[in-house]
Amino acid sequence: MALLFDDNDDRYLQWLTQNPGGLVVNCRRTPSSEYMVLHTATCPHISKIRRNQRAGGFTEKSYVKLCGTSEDDLRKAIREFDAQDFSKVCRCMATKNRF
Secondary structure, eight states: OOEEEOOOOHHHHHHHHTTTOEEEEEESSSSSSOOOEETTOHHHHHSSSSSSSOOOTTTTEEEEEEEEEEHHHHHHHTTTTTTTSSSSSSSHHHHHTTO
């Protein structure tokens, strides 16, 4: 099962802490097949606040997150947004030997 985190960075960051082996699809607030990027839950791109990042930058501004524990669950979830597959796989996935 995939969970959508929209407008709640605290819940999203809590999910990451509770699911370090999980997966995250970063997508725009209005999801489209052109931008569905797959990350691991521990990837710094989607889990670490950067120096210039404003509060709420994970799910409360331009982006939302689809989170799950399997690639299959996330693929099913993104099909609801007319995406057939991830638009990109972050390099964090390659370092985990997942792809």
